[in-house]
Amino acid sequence: MKRRSFIQTLAVTPALAVPVAANDAAPSVTQQESAALEIAVADAAAETHQKFFTALQFSALKRLSGIIMPPMNGLPGALDAGAPEFLDFLIGASPADRQQIYRTGLDQLNSQARRKFGRHYADITNDQAVELLAPLRKPWTYDPPGDPLERFLREAKADIRTATVNSREYVTAESSGGRRRGGVGQYWYPID
């Protein structure tokens, strides 16, 4: 501790041991030298522990993510941005009906891939993988599609894009490339 801050700390220590609230006893922010520490987000230092989807479902989600949002124009794609891992977390924390849409959709991708091409979705060729995305060619409607695969693909398309463009990798690449910086907003802290 520097001498100046040590003296400041002494100066605000109560002379008498009277019961005071913890916040009252602590030196105020303005009376301390605040350290200029740079704090990283967890994504900068670690990988998400994948635990919600089965290995087969997750492999299909990764394959789908790479197709929906590949690296483009020097910006990271979904796989670079850890979008599948993030969605594994997000969907795992979501209400049951949303979980069901994803699980059913990924299972259907795999079962259709096996039926048509004899392999799991992660293992078929790119042309074959794209062929199974035909439901995404239908026009958007407000009501969700009745077909489970179509419904899943529609949600996944939006989610994979969002998970990618809102990622640290994407936002950093966008801003470092001198491009328009997206993904910044006024955050409301919790109200006391």
Next chain:
Amino acid sequence: MTNIEYDVLIIGSGASGGMAAYALTQKGVRCLVLEAGPLIDFQRQRGLKSTYELPYRGFGKPGRLSHVFQANEFNANQWVDEQQVPYTHDPKEPYNWVRVRMVGGKSLFWARMSYRLSDYEFKARDHDGFGENWPIGYADLAPYYDRIEPIFKVTGRTEGLAQLPDGVFVEDSSPYTESLKRFGEAGKSRGMTMTRIRRALGDGQFASSYNLLLPAAQATGKLTIVSNAVVREITTDRKTGLANGVSFIDRQSGRELHARARVVVLGASCLESTRILLNSKIANSSGVLGRYLHDQFYISNGVIAVVPEAKDGKAPRGLMGGAGYIPRFRNLKTKEKNFIRGYATDIYTGGTPDAKYFPAWGEDLNRMLESHRGAAIGTTIMGEVLPRYENHVRLDPKVRDAWGIPALNFQCRYTDNEFNMAKDAVATISQVCEDAGFEVLNGNDKMFPPGYSIHELGTCRMGENPKTSVLNKWNQCHDVKNVFVVDGSSFVTGGTQNPTLTIMALAMRASEYLAEQMRKGDL
């Protein structure tokens, strides 16, 4: 402890409560405002963050604020917590009740759209035979609109439209861009008139009771504001049946308190005011308290179109940009077969269509988005919802909020009149876009659930007959003469216009009447 009896106790500090405080204190009336939420220090309460710094990467915490489509992970903390203040409805008939509890209320965040109602609304029954007329007409309210618009600095273009009366505007004479001109010209053959959006400029960052009404009221020395005061009920004198104060709970500590006043004014927002009255077991000899809930149905991006000349970044200067407003044009002088009343439309140009409208992904999608960047025409359709007895709120006997106050149960649904109107709106606007030479990308006639517009109205309606209405023409309870309700719950019909300006005009009118009654000793 204090034993003050205030002249008037006002519940709520938003557009209506704030206006009541403003108008009453100008007349020398001593007021106490109770606000359920805190006073916000905007410098401390908000800060810039990147999406990747948020715990859910901008998606928001799953399941939180499931009714608030306006919420995102950045602003989630500004809305009322649905777990803390729950409400109930049949899962098949959702209602999106969007709430803010802060000093200033929803007026901190409103879209500032400021339109007058006309006698097409005040005297709606005379036009089509449905429902009831208001007990007042446009001429009764016009002088109050005249005084409020300058306070809020409402911009607009003087047009002379009967269905959308002009105001005391900061005149907007800016030219339309070519794409808006083309839309306006194409719409004329279908009876549409385009004008500029009428919007409150306010002062600085806000156009709110927070900066335009409450400070002026407090400067009179006649206003006390207590924040974090969650009102449980209005208390009454057993002998007279008149209100004598309000019981409330300190939001943070849970301490129960009571404040005394000669008169109580409810401006807690449409449904919170009704909830308080229901919980107070007053003002309902008619049996219509909580009934005739209505709003305006909204379809965001009902029609999305593209201006071909603007694609691939080739828009010449002056082609794109800006916004217009198409006021109601249906059922004014002609009569539609499938619906009564009408709809209005916001039209805005120069955006980029959302990725969901393109049946593509990957690099194909990216190319399409780039090609359409800045070339879009977007529309928001706002339709009148008929006030029906069946659409109502009541206290849920089983569910209470964090302070033990009964929650509201909603029973509300749109009917064929609204559905047919929405279909007509999308078909007509799509046709106008095509006539203007635009490419229609998507048309959607499915509206958001009731409540989405945050324009909830009715449930405490005014009227001449105490057997069919809760309030008289001065927003005064028929049953309890010293209780006034000055927010959107007093509406008889809502039209298509955003209601805040009318809510404030009603609040000012009622408050000045109240002050005069107090001066004369009648209250």
